[in-house]
Amino acid sequence: MDIFSLSSLTAFVICELLAGLVYLKNPKNKVNISFAVETLLIGVWTLSPYAAGVSRSNEEALLFTRFIYIAAILMPPAFLFFVYSLTGIHSIKKERNISAFFYIVSVFFLLNSFNPDFIKDVEPFGLSFAVVPGTMYYLFSLFFAITIVFGCIKLFITYKKMAGFKKKQLLYILIAFVTAGIAGFIHLLSAYGVKEMYPHDLLVISFAAIVLYSIVRYRAMDVYIAFDKTMAYSLSTGLLTALFIVLVLAVTNVFSTFVEIHSFQISIFAALFIALLFNPFRNRIHTVIDRVFYKKSYDYYATIQQVGSTLTSMFDSQEILQFTGNIIYEVMGLKSIYLLSAKTGGGYEVVYHTSKKIKRKKNKAQPPDPEESIRIGNRSGIVRYCRKSGDIIIRDALPEIEASLERDMIGKIKDDLALFHAEAVVPVIVDNRLSVLIVLGEKLSGDMFTNEDINLLNTISDQTAIAIKNAGLYKDKVHSEWLASIGMMSATFAHEIRNPLTSLKTFAQLMPEKYNDAEFRDTFSKIVEGEIEKIDGLIGDLLDFSTEKKSSRINNFNLVSLVDETVDCVRKKMELEKKKIDIRKTYNGDKVYMSGDAAKLKQTFMNILINGCQAMHGEGVLTVKIKPNGKYIDVTVADTGEGIDTGDILKIFDPFVTSKDMGLGLGLAISKRIIEDHNGRINVKSKLSKGAAFTVSLPVQN
Structure with a gap:
């Protein structure tokens, strides 16, 4: 099997697997259905070099080619259907009329797919066969080019209007289909005598790789794959091992054929080659995987340790919320964050906010002014959902939970998220009560919230809940001690002031009887003065203790x-x-x-x-x-x-x-x-x- 046939078969298998993956993840979604159909057709068309290569005669190659070109004819309308579904312009009447024109033209070519005026014949061309074009083939080539360019322009226009990770999703989809389109052009050019320097199906494999990357990295088309880092390392190591084996076999074949070196000597050389280069290559690939798929600006365990150790020493609820908001804002690299706390009268009010100053377009809605008192009610979508489930809300994951919610719930949640320009909401549950809502804005990088991010947010939420509960218990303890101090002070003060008052009362009662007694009057004046000084001293001590003001008499x-x-x-x-x-x-x-x-x-x-x-x-x-x-x-x-x-x-x-x-x-x-x-x-x-x-x-x- 030559390299053209091998790349053709590989591209076919990869495209069909990708089509199945996207379809099975959401079989009711038009975007997923249309992408699956388009990718399936691309995969079938890539079989052309393989089918021609395994054909035993010119007639058999021609028959295979005409059958495979049915997929090529259906590709342009399928691509437009995908573009219209992805961009949401299928509901516009003008756009529907344009797409109808492309569908009619495709039907025309489909009806003439076995007409000799479309494909006259096939002829040997390099290591494979090339199409001998008829008159209609020239028209089809032009139609194919116009459709692909038109669809890519529509994707680009929508891309310019998007923001954040949605924009990045669309960017990679656009790049992928431009790559696939170039592969199609190269294949069509072979019919006009332009020789392929390398298999065009390698570009189709690149198309699939770019789409898969956008799925893993940005959940394109709402497809989510939990791609564990260990799995990624294992897969990359396996692929690297396979590559080394292929290289060794190729080198062995070359040396055995041309240089006549024995296989034992080649094996020793290969072993040394693998020993010297395998580990550096593997480590480099792991580094690339970390940067591309799992890039992050924080150490997961160090962050958890920092949050835990800091919150254990905090006993003020406002300080706890401020610290939690700051740590999430800095670690996640967010554009904005809001913390809403439950209020006694009902509802939730913003108690903490911070954001980056980012210029927004005038026609776009602005987030709420943090200087104003922002409150959402108990009937709010995010409040109802968080109370019911206790789970984190991720805006991109809403389609996955839509079926399990009430009809109006998703709409209300989206409205609440739009109010804060939010991408996620983290509930903080204290004693089975929704105490705090942490509303996260978009990441500065435009990346989505990964599994690791969600796990970190859940952990911080739990630690914050414990800290808030401890702060409440501490506040209750301080209040109890304050009441006890007031009681003790009152009892002590009453006891201390009663003694001099008793003396004063006794002498006051004896005064009428012994007023004329000079000795009694002298004793009375001294005792009254002394007891009044005692009372004055007690009052002075209380005043000195109660005042927290520093003396200004320096x-x-x-x-x-x-x-x-x-x-x-x-x-x-x-x-x-x-x-x-x-x-x-x-x-x-x-x-x-x-x-x-x-x-x-x-x-x-x-x-x-x-x-x-x-x-x-x-x-x-x-x-x-x-x-x-x-x-x-x-x-x-x-x-x-x-x-x-x-x-x-x-x-x-x-x-x-x-x-x-x-x-x-x-x-x-x-x-x-x-x-x-x-x-x-x-x-x-x-x-x-x-x-x-x-x-x-x-x-x-x-």
């Missing part, structure tokens, strides 16, 4: 003088001279200038000093140290009291936590906030029965 002061004044103030207030508490001061120098709110810092040191004195129960040593520590100044207050339990150290700065019989437990919480407002920090070290040491570190500012 002044320069000497920290050593401030601490020393505070120590003296505490000594007088606590009447330490009457107790067995000794204060030891160790200052490293007498001047350390700083800027800040001196009054607030004095309050902080006073709280710490008073706590230290109270922890020693009237007996012990209170040590106050000031020493530089790099860019900070450390002020340490250490007592020799009972110390603090290890488990309680982390809690002592929480509000309403106290080990004393009196007080709200706000002193250290307020002190910590004041220190942090001054960009400082406070640390605690403690040993039970030996005491505790509080160290305040403040940044030095000259």
Whole structure:
């Protein structure tokens, strides 16, 4: 079998398989039917060289050729029918009239297919036979050329109007049929004595390869093939192996015939040849497959890991949605993305949006303005579908699910997708409730969403759902703790304020009876003043704790003088001279200038000093140290009291936590906030029965 016959038979088999594949994927679709018919006819016509090559006589070759040319005659109208179905212009009356003319002409040639005026005879031509054209053959050649050019122009006009991956689908279909048309022209030219330098059927094989590529890459004609990467690698490796075997056999044949080298020597050479070149070629082919069929700009597993690790540390729903939107937008390379969240009153409202600024034609609909409040109702097509199925919506896959949906559902889904210029919608389901809709625009590359993309989107959707649920639980926990704090504060405040009020009430009741008693009046005035100060102090603590505003009273002061004044103030207030508490001061120098709110810092040191004195129960040593520590100044207050339990150290700065019989437990919480407002920090070290040491570190500012 010569190369012309081999390529002819190969092209026939490939075309028939391709026709069957496209038809079986959607046997009710006009586009699929017309393409299958056209490809089937192309395949039959490609048998011409093979049939002529196996013919035993001139008469047999002529008979085969005339039968095969029936397919060639039917090809032009079949091609037009495919073009009209694909472009949707078959509904235009003018176009129908034009196509009717082509059909009538084809019928004329069909009726004359065995007329000697069409094909007179066949004659040997190179390794095969060539047609001896009659008068009608010249007309058919012209008709064939006009039909192919006319159909390709219609495809090109439609291609110019398309956008995105639909445009790419049509581009490859156009290239494929231009290639097939050139193959047809080369075959027709052989009837006029133009010798083929190579088999024209190789172009037909290229036609099939281009169509198959458009199917695998862009789902042309709504045909979807799950072409696994491992399968692609295996197939490419198999084809490469077959190619090497053919090359080795060819080389063996040449060397054995012309050079007279023994087959054993050739086998050794072939083994070395395969060993040296097979792996580099295989790796190169795998790289090409990755770039052409599975090209991507993201690492699937790295993206999942990044999303999972980030979302686990997020407890704010808005931050979660913003992160999810950003990661999908960047990873997928989208033109736009919208996130719509369920609202209490019903419906879904856009809470996040980002997009590339792309110039659109004025006559094209614009996506919704992200600055406006965009809301879709519960009766929306995408909402109803996502609630019912929980599946991702891919615009190109809608024909596959159309049969399983209600009549008006597909239309509503398409309207919703058109509103956002969307290609896909990803539902986020939280506790069996549609919580968020992630609406994805077209990819910047114009590519379709692959299986890997869909798997990634499903995984991100699940992780987002878990994060949103955790955020809700965290919010509930914080709210519960806030309510508990309010309750604790109320109870503590009521208890603390009741004691001075009880004293005031008692003395007020005794006032009428003992008003003339001078001693009673003196005692009454002192107690009333003291109790009012207590109440005022409680209210002051609450106000200090409740305000989150930083102090605006910034002044320069000497920290050593401030601490020393505070120590003296505490000594007088606590009447330490009457107790067995000794204060030891160790200052490293007498001047350390700083800027800040001196009054607030004095309050902080006073709280710490008073706590230290109270922890020693009237007996012990209170040590106050000031020493530089790099860019900070450390002020340490250490007592020799009972110390603090290890488990309680982390809690002592929480509000309403106290080990004393009196007080709200706000002193250290307020002190910590004041220190942090001054960009400082406070640390605690403690040993039970030996005491505790509080160290305040403040940044030095000259």
